Amino acid sequence: MRLSARARAGLAAVMVLGLAFVYVPLVVVLISSFNTDRTFGWPPSGLTFEWWSRAWDNPGARTALATSVKAGLGATAIALVLGTMASFAVARYRFFGRDAVSILIVLPIALPGIVTGIALSNAISTTLSPLGVSFGLFTVIVGHATFCVVVVYNNVLARLRRTGGSLEEASMDLGADVFATFRHVTFPAVRSALVAGGLLAFALSFDEIIVTTFTAGASVQTLPLWIFTNLARPNQAPVVNVVAALLVVLSVVPVWLAQRISSDPAGGRI
Amino acid sequence: MAGDQGLNNVVTTVREARQPSLTRRLSGVLHRHRRLRLALLLVAPMVVLVVVYLGALAVLLVSAFWTTDDFTGQVVREGTLDNFRQLVTSDVYRAVTFRTVGVAAAVTVICAVLAFPMALYMSKVASPRRRKLLVVAVLTPLWASYLVKAFAWRAMLSGDGVVNWALAPIGLEGPGFGLTATIIVLTYLWLPFMVLPVYAGLERLPDSLLEASSDLGAGAGRTVRSVVLPLAFPAVVAGAIFTFSLSLGDYIAVQIVGGKSQLLGNLIQGNAGAANNLPLAAALAAVPVLIMVVLLLGVRRTGALENL
Numbered sequence: 001m002r003l004s005a006r007a008r009a010g011l012a013a014v015m016v017l018g019l020a021f022v023y024v025p026l027v028v029v030l031i032s033s034f035n036t037d038r039t040f041g042w043p044p045s046g047l048t049f050e051w052w053s054r055a056w057d058n059p060g061a062r063t064a065l066a067t068s069v070k071a072g073l074g075a076t077a078i079a080l081v082l083g084t085m086a087s088f089a090v091a092r093y094r095f096f097g098r099d100a101v102s103i104l105i106v107l108p109i110a111l112p113g114i115v116t117g118i119a120l121s122n123a124i125s126t127t128l129s130p131l132g133v134s135f136g137l138f139t140v141i142v143g144h145a146t147f148c149v150v151v152v153y154n155n156v157l158a159r160l161r162r163t164g165g166s167l168e169e170a171s172m173d174l175g176a177d178v179f180a181t182f183r184h185v186t187f188p189a190v191r192s193a194l195v196a197g198g199l200l201a202f203a204l205s206f207d208e209i210i211v212t213t214f215t216a217g218a219s220v221q222t223l224p225l226w227i228f229t230n231l232a233r234p235n236q237a238p239v240v241n242v243v244a245a246l247l248v249v250l251s252v253v254p255v256w257l258a259q260r261i262s263s264d265p266a267g268g269r270i
Numbered sequence: 271m272a273g274d275q276g277l278n279n280v281v282t283t284v285r286e287a288r289q290p291s292l293t294r295r296l297s298g299v300l301h302r303h304r305r306l307r308l309a310l311l312l313v314a315p316m317v318v319l320v321v322v323y324l325g326a327l328a329v330l331l332v333s334a335f336w337t338t339d340d341f342t343g344q345v346v347r348e349g350t351l352d353n354f355r356q357l358v359t360s361d362v363y364r365a366v367t368f369r370t371v372g373v374a375a376a377v378t379v380i381c382a383v384l385a386f387p388m389a390l391y392m393s394k395v396a397s398p399r400r401r402k403l404l405v406v407a408v409l410t411p412l413w414a415s416y417l418v419k420a421f422a423w424r425a426m427l428s429g430d431g432v433v434n435w436a437l438a439p440i441g442l443e444g445p446g447f448g449l450t451a452t453i454i455v456l457t458y459l460w461l462p463f464m465v466l467p468v469y470a471g472l473e474r475l476p477d478s479l480l481e482a483s484s485d486l487g488a489g490a491g492r493t494v495r496s497v498v499l500p501l502a503f504p505a506v507v508a509g510a511i512f513t514f515s516l517s518l519g520d521y522i523a524v525q526i527v528g529g530k531s532q533l534l535g536n537l538i539q540g541n542a543g544a545a546n547n548l549p550l551a552a553a554l555a556a557v558p559v560l561i562m563v564v565l566l567l568g569v570r571r572t573g574a575l576e577n578l
Binding site for chain 2: 086
């Protein structure tokens with residue numbers, strides 16, 4: 001686009017400001033995790049590694065981390081299967097109610113999390129509890145899966161629309177059956193979209209707090225729930241800060257993975 | 271006899287060759303029956319989403335018409351409009367609803383105003399190499415935890431936090447904890463959800479259109495106003511759906527940085543949890559759902575839903 005030097009400078013300035021707005025708080029969390037001052041006054045009065053070693057030995061945080069990973073893996077697995085199936089149906093077939101299907105899939109992420117949360121919590125306590133299913137890891141996984149399906153669905157759908165169906169038809173014409181075609185033609189074409197969608201689904205689940213609050217019950221604590229409960233306890237503040245700093249550092253991993261695996265710099269669609 | 275045995279073997283081999291394997295036959299059935307394939311693909315996702323999700327939503331909607339026994343706290347399953355009457359007539363609920371919509375709208379507008387120039391710079395000004403880096407830079411915080419980001423702002427905005435420290439030399443003071451802080455944090459949280467769809471929308475916009483516009487004599491401002499904005503509008507609306515919906519139901523950020531302010535989410539959560547009045551919580555939850563449904567129907571024609 002032809003822009004005057006001043007317009008370019010203006011846009012660049014907004015870009016820099018925007019990035020500063022995004023990154024300054026995260027850097028502050030990182031620095032604060034080494035702050036000797038327990039209340040995190042700014043500027044830091046001194047630097048220490050004490051909080052990091054204390055957080056490492058914190059059993060509550062470790063258990064919560066393990067629970068979060070389990071819930072994330074479970075929800076991602078369900079989302080990968082269901083999201084892929086739905087995206088094939090919508091991309092490759094025309095049928096009555098196709099729009100309704102795509103709206104239904106987007107709905108769990110379009111509606112506020114608290115609505116999903118109390119709806120599921122109500123359904124679990126009124127209909128599932130009599131059947132013997134109680135609040136726990138399973139209900140958390142199912143709750144997360146409802147809104148993780150959409151990210152896998154969106155990624156695979158975009159890929160299927162881009163590749164079209166002609167390669168699959170060619171494979172069938174050359175004598176491959178439905179399964180061989182899927183294994184050798186369709187699956188390789190959507191593989192990186194599945195990775196991108198799966199990563200996003202895992203991240204959404206790993207980070208989710210509202211739906212988790214309403215589906216977890218008393219016995220299960222994911223990492224976000226652990227952070228939220230300990231946020232109110234002043235003597236836990238340094239440890240919470242270390243966990244927060246660790247999560248900031250870890251957030252680079254999925255981006256790096258997505259970069260390596262897919263050519264799409266955005267690493268997938270939301 | 272030995273010859274018969276040999277013949278039998280040959281016959282079996284030929285028959286096996288003629289009769290395709292099970293997977294091959296299954297594949298044939300699937301290949302011929304398009305509807306069957308479709309049904310097999312759809313049945314599992316639909317069962318889960320319709321039964322678990324829509325079912326739960328429907329039960330919630332129905333329970334909005336129930337009430338609780340004042341004395342025992344048990345849910346009384348009799349149809350009544352009391353909850354909704356309470357919503358419409360009570361000043362508190364009306365004020366909170368307007369406040370929530372106001373916060374969500376402010377967050378959406380600020381996000382759009384910040385995200386549009388950023389996305390424009392990323393897609394049309396930056397070199398391809400830098401563009402890739404910028405996309406990664408905007409995207410990375412999306413993976414950082416929600417709570418960590420809200421927590422970061424608590425540290426930023428606290429009495430002896432970074433904001434006050436940075437503003438002190440010029441004689442200003444930060445907003446402290448309250449509604450302004452809530453708007454800042456929600457903007458911060460949802461900004462990438464606006465930048466990415468707008469960036470994707472602008473990237474799809476062919477450069478030739480922009481060149482044609484300037485060849486016809488339009489300046490940069492006019493090109494942005496008359497060419498870029500109308501074509502990028504669906505993408506902005508797609509981002510706005512995210513930021514608006516996410517802000518509308520939020521109650522965590524406001525608990526962390528909002529001071530004593532309350533939004534709809536807090537009322538829903540309070541009634542579903544501590545107050546143990548699920549029917550009222552359900553009626554309250556119907557408010558954001560209704561707002562979102564109206565919004566989604568309203569923007570259907572802009573083509574924003576394809577940008578989600």
